[in-house]
Amino acid sequence: MPRCSASWRTTGAGSTTLPIGSLYGVTTVTARIAEIHVFNTTVTACALAVRRVTTTGTVGAAQTELSEDDDAYTPLATAVDTHTVAPTFTTGNLRVASLGAAVGSGVMWTFGPKGLIVPKLTTAGVVVVPLTGTGQICDITFVWDE
Secondary structure, three states, X not given: OOEEEEEEEOOOOOEOOEXXXXXXXXXXXXXXXXXXXEEEOOOOOEEEEEEEEOOOOEOOOEOOOEEOOOOOXXXXXXXXXXXXXXXXXXXXXXXXXXXXXXXXOXXXXXXXXXXXXXXXXXXXXXXXXXXXXXXXXXXXXXXXXX
């Protein structure tokens, strides 16, 4: 089970309906998120949530997914930047955190030995979205096994 990751600086601040970063599944393998890291790049505080989505909406730019332990392996799950059209959210937040009003203020969510499952669908995913108001441009990392 290869360990994979994608890290980038978001291009948008998002909103309560527009995620700043997402990881979408594939039909051939179950992605299990081990960690999500999010760090503020501005001096304005924001609150963020991790949520599930059942549609893609319109996603931002595709990001580079890397295998951390096997250079010959090509990750299958898809990491994408800030959405421009809202996906369909499931009810409830999986995690929430407030980022302080300082560059580098952040959170690292972990999801235990089994990980947070990304459903085996190209339209289903796990997203980071502002909990209230407008978010901020952030540095974000998804770490998963597949």
